[in-house]
Amino acid sequence: MKGLESLKSWIGALTEVGLMLLALAIVAALLVGTNLPFVGNVVGNIMALVKDLGANGLVGLIALGIILWLFSNRKMA
Numbered sequence: 001m002k003g004l005e006s007l008k009s010w011i012g013a014l015t016e017v018g019l020m021l022l023a024l025a026i027v028a029a030l031l032v033g034t035n036l037p038f039v040g041n042v043v044g045n046i047m048a049l050v051k052d053l054g055a056n057g058l059v060g061l062i063a064l065g066i067i068l069w070l071f072s073n074r075k076m077a
Contacts, residue, residue, distance in 0.1 A: 029041075
């Protein structure tokens, strides 16, 4: 069981780093513009995701609820 806890903690740390990089990319895109090298169009991609979820009605609402539930217990460092 110790190996499983170690794996869970490692995956949690990677997820935390990914969320921090996403937040950094959003802030950088808002400050500099959407043409950032190595980052891409992060804000445009998020807007497209929200648009797709909204266009799918109840299924999109359920998917959004699942996404929020997955990230609701995350603690940013």
